[in-house]
Amino acid sequence: xxxxxxxxxxxxxxxxxxxxxLGDFMSGEIKDKANNPYAYEFDEFKAVDPSxxxxxxxxxxxxxxxxxxxxxxxxDLIAIAYKDHLQVIDSSGLERxxxxxxxxxxxxxxxxxxxxxxxxxxxxxxxxxxGKTIDRWEDFGEKTLITAIAFKDTVTFLADAxxxxxxxxxxxxxxxxxxxxxxxxxxxxxxxxxxxxFDLEVDPDNQLWVVNSGLLKVENYTDDGAxxxxxxxxxxxxxxxxxxxxxxHIAIMEDGSFVTSEKGLTRIKVYKPSGELxxxxxxxxxxxxxxxxxxxxxxxxxxxxxxxxTSGKIRIFERNII
Amino acid sequence: MEKxxxxxxxxxxxxxxxxxxxxxxxxxxxxxxxxxxKSTKEEWVWQIDPxxxxxxxxxxxxxxxxxxxxxCVHAFDLCGYCDLCGGYFKPGVIDLHTGAxxxxxxxxxxxxxxxxxxxxxxxxxxxxxIGCGKCVxxxxxxxxxxxxxxxxxxxxxxxxQCTIARLCPSDAITRAPASKPYNFKGDxxxx
Numbered sequence: 001x002x003x004x005x006x007x008x009x010x011x012x013x014x015x016x017x018x019x020x021x022l023g024d025f026m027s028g029e030i031k032d033k034a035n036n037p038y039a040y041e042f043d044e045f046k047a048v049d050p051s052x053x054x055x056x057x058x059x060x061x062x063x064x065x066x067x068x069x070x071x072x073x074x075x076d077l078i079a080i081a082y083k084d085h086l087q088v089i090d091s092s093g094l095e096r097x098x099x100x101x102x103x104x105x106x107x108x109x110x111x112x113x114x115x116x117x118x119x120x121x122x123x124x125x126x127x128x129x130x131g132k133t134i135d136r137w138e139d140f141g142e143k144t145l146i147t148a149i150a151f152k153d154t155v156t157f158l159a160d161a162x163x164x165x166x167x168x169x170x171x172x173x174x175x176x177x178x179x180x181x182x183x184x185x186x187x188x189x190x191x192x193x194x195x196x197x198f199d200l201e202v203d204p205d206n207q208l209w210v211v212n213s214g215l216l217k218v219e220n221y222t223d224d225g226a227x228x229x230x231x232x233x234x235x236x237x238x239x240x241x242x243x244x245x246x247x248x249h250i251a252i253m254e255d256g257s258f259v260t261s262e263k264g265l266t267r268i269k270v271y272k273p274s275g276e277l278x279x280x281x282x283x284x285x286x287x288x289x290x291x292x293x294x295x296x297x298x299x300x301x302x303x304x305x306x307x308x309x310t311s312g313k314i315r316i317f318e319r320n321i322i
Numbered sequence: 323m324e325k326x327x328x329x330x331x332x333x334x335x336x337x338x339x340x341x342x343x344x345x346x347x348x349x350x351x352x353x354x355x356x357x358x359x360k361s362t363k364e365e366w367v368w369q370i371d372p373x374x375x376x377x378x379x380x381x382x383x384x385x386x387x388x389x390x391x392x393x394c395v396h397a398f399d400l401c402g403y404c405d406l407c408g409g410y411f412k413p414g415v416i417d418l419h420t421g422a423x424x425x426x427x428x429x430x431x432x433x434x435x436x437x438x439x440x441x442x443x444x445x446x447x448x449x450x451x452i453g454c455g456k457c458v459x460x461x462x463x464x465x466x467x468x469x470x471x472x473x474x475x476x477x478x479x480x481x482x483q484c485t486i487a488r489l490c491p492s493d494a495i496t497r498a499p500a501s502k503p504y505n506f507k508g509d510x511x512x513x
Binding site: 036037038039040041042044045187189192193194195214215216234236242243244245263264290 | 377378379380382383401402403404406407408413414415426428439440454455456459460462463464465466
């Protein structure tokens with residue numbers, strides 16, 4: 001009788017231990033709990049008035065190499081710089097060039113003549129339209145981080161985020177001079193770059209535009225670095241830019257309109273040449289979760305090429321025809 | 323040959339002596355080995371990988387300590403010293419002033435100081451910080467991620483099984499060697 005009593009106690013205790021262990025395991029399901037009382041909420045700013053969206057996504061091109069970084073477009077050719085590859089495809093998706101490059105690649109641009117200029121962190125490779133190496137420009141310094149390349153007549157501009165400066169080069173890749181964005185004016189802050197998003201473009205009127213992303217402004221400079229004009233205002237609303245460093249990328253259309261791509265609130269917008277908001281190309285909801293800011297390019301027909309880094313696709317947007 | 327009782331007794335004594343010597347040697351060796359292993363063996367502590375952390379808010383709620391041993395730390399060498407700081411201001415603020423209604427931190431644990439135009443410095447009051455990661459999320463989304471969460475070892479009890487490590491949805495909390503107990507951003511980078 002006494003033995004049976006002991007057996008019962010042992011079994012009950014065993015079951016109790018089993019229940020505790022199972023309960024402990026089950027409580028691991030709390031991992032899937034969605035409620036976060038400390039959630040950072042900014043969904044209300046993701047919503048975009050549908051009447052503001054005047055572009056539609058016409059096509060998507062899937063990329064077969066991982067790690068796309070930058071894009072440029074010219075004459076039906078799309079150049080994509082990956083971490084350690086260059087790929088050129090035509091608008092039908094047919095691959096023209098696929099070559100490994102000792103990276104990391106940080107920017108790619110077609111010159112007006114169709115040559116390919118590749119920024120590999122602190123040096124530049126010049127390739128023929130067929131992908132043959134023509135030149136290699138070095139000696140920009142160890143700290144240099146080239147994030148954009150643009151051309152004006154015989155001058156090449158490099159955006160150097162590492163040293164927060166714009167470098168001017170001649171056709172041989174020799175440094176002519178550089179400027180830091182202070183515009184030679186007392187009280188101007190110069191280029192403020194909390195993160196390495198530093199883009200520049202030359203517009204159809206041969207004007208140099210540089211993104212001062214820390215100030216949330218797009219600034220116009222003379223060739224020798226005097227600031228001439230700027231636009232852009234800080235705001236969470238659709239008209240402005242927010243966060244530490246926006247716009248992350250710009251492209252300029254044939255009519256002088258600016259296309260901007262932002263980080264944080266991942267969205268693509270078009271601003272008139274005056275800097276006034278024209279319309280929205282892609283709203284934050286068009287991108288997956290916490291997407292990286294998409295690099296952008298525009299072609300001669302006004303199509304906008306969005307390099308969706310997170311999904312690994314090129315998304316081509318066309319203006320709605322009314 | 324017949325064994326004498328004297329011989330038998332001698333052999334028994336010899337056996338006992340040998341066994342005692344062996345036991346003593348094993349004991350001394352064992353204790354020395356244990357002491358040596360204790361002195362050279364790496365100690366381990368719990369730490370957060372800031373590149374895996376998704377700022378889910380559990381660090382604030384699940385730590386056995388109240389407030390949590392998880393605190394926000396600031397990598398000043400990475401910070402942009404922004405005026406419009408995503409880790410300090412609530413989304414959508416109109417004026418960039420330090421009024422409570424503008425502050426993102428639920429316990430006002432971040433202090434904003436003017437340095438020079440247009441730069442501001444942000445420091446964490448760890449006594450107020452509860453490790454919720456709200457500022458970290460804002461800084462990661464709109465800034466460059468200089469704010470990040472770390473387990474403070476002057477507070478952490480180093481539980482055998484860390485509760486928040488078990489519940490962390492991104493498995494960002496793992497054991498780290500006590501000789502390198504922090505994964506500070508800036509010093510600690512991943513490509």
